[in-house]
Amino acid sequence: MMDLSKNQIIRMFNVYKAYGKTSALRDISLEIYAGEIVFITGASGAGKSTLLKLFYKGELASQGQILVDGMNLARMGARKLPELRRRIGVIFQDFKLIAGRTVFDNVALPLEAAGEKPKIIEKKVMSVLRTAGIEDKAKVYPPSLSGGEQQRVAVARAVVGSPSLILADEPTASLDPHSAEQVIQLLETFHGRGATLVIATHNRRMISRLKGREIRLENGSIQERLHGSDREMEEA
Ligand SMILES: Nc1ncnc2c1ncn2[C@@H]1O[C@H](COP(=O)(O)OP(=O)(O)OP(=O)(O)O)[C@@H](O)[C@H]1O
Numbered sequence: 301m302m303d304l305s306k307n308q309i310i311r312m313f314n315v316y317k318a319y320g321k322t323s324a325l326r327d328i329s330l331e332i333y334a335g336e337i338v339f340i341t342g343a344s345g346a347g348k349s350t351l352l353k354l355f356y357k358g359e360l361a362s363q364g365q366i367l368v369d370g371m372n373l374a375r376m377g378a379r380k381l382p383e384l385r386r387r388i389g390v391i392f393q394d395f396k397l398i399a400g401r402t403v404f405d406n407v408a409l410p411l412e413a414a415g416e417k418p419k420i421i422e423k424k425v426m427s428v429l430r431t432a433g434i435e436d437k438a439k440v441y442p443p444s445l446s447g448g449e450q451q452r453v454a455v456a457r458a459v460v461g462s463p464s465l466i467l468a469d470e471p472t473a474s475l476d477p478h479s480a481e482q483v484i485q486l487l488e489t490f491h492g493r494g495a496t497l498v499i500a501t502h503n504r505r506m507i508s509r510l511k512g513r514e515i516r517l518e519n520g521s522i523q524e525r526l527h528g529s530d531r532e533m534e535e536a
C-alpha cells in the first residue's frame with residue numbers, strides 16, 4: 301500500500317481538550333497536508349488558540365491522538381520536545397519578542413537553541429531580515445519598532461530555522477491594514493519556500509488572498525464546510 305502518511309504534517313484523531321470544567325475542544329479529527337495553507341476560524345472562545353497550542357505541545361490534549369510531522373505528541377518524551385519545536389515556527393498576535401535583546405538576537409534565538417555556529421547564525425539571520433525588509437533594524441531593540449515591524453521580526457524568528465510548519469495565532473489582528481498586508485506577503489513568501497501554514501484569523505482579506513482551506517470551529521467542534529453564500533454574507 302502507498303504510504304500517504306508522509307504527506308500529512310498534522311493528523312488528529314478524536315481530540316478533546318478541557319481546562320478544568322471548561323471544554324475547549326471536542327472530538328476534533330483533522331488532517332493537514334504538507335505545503336497546505338489552512339485557516340482556523342470561528343468566534344472568540346471557539347478554540348482556535350487552543351488548537352494551535354496542541355500542535356506545538358504548548359498544551360496537552362485531554363484525550364485523543366495527535367501526530368505532527370510523524371511525532372506522536374502524547375507518547376513523545378520530554379527529550380524530544382526541542383526537536384518538535386525546531387520543526388515548528390510560531391507567531392503570536394502580540395509578537396512576544398524579548399525587549400532586552402536586539403532584533404538580530406531575537407531572530408537568532410532558535411538557531412542558538414539548535415546549537416548553530418555563529419557564522420551560520422549571522423548569515424541566516426541577516427538573510428531572513430532582508431527578506432522581511434528590516435535588515436536595517438538588526439541592532440535595534442523591539443520596543444522602538446512599530447507594531448508592523450515587530451511582527452515582521454516575529455515572522456523572521458519563526459522561519460529562520462526553516463521549520464516545516466508555521467503556526468500563526470491572529471498574526472494581523474493588532475496591525476494596521478498596510479502592516480497586515482506586509483505580514484501576509486511575508487507569510488506567502490515563506491509558504492512559497494515550502495512551509496505549511498496554519499493560521500488562526502478573523503482577517504477575511506488574508507483568507508481570500510492566500511487561498512487556503514478554512515477549518516471553522518464552533519464551540520470547540522469543527523463546523524461543516526461553509527457554503528459560498530454564507531461566506532459572501534460574512535465578508536459583506
Ligand atoms: N488557560 C486556560 N484556562 C482555562 N480556560 C481556558 C484557557 N485557555 C482557553 N480557555 C478557554 O477555552 C475556550 C477556547 O479558548 P481559545 O483561547 O482557544 O479560543 P479562541 O478561539 O482562540 O478565542 P479568541 O478569538 O478570543 O482568541 C474558551 O472558553 C476559553 O475561555
Ligand SMILES: [Mg+2]
Pocket residue numbers: 348349350469
Ligand atoms: Mg485565540
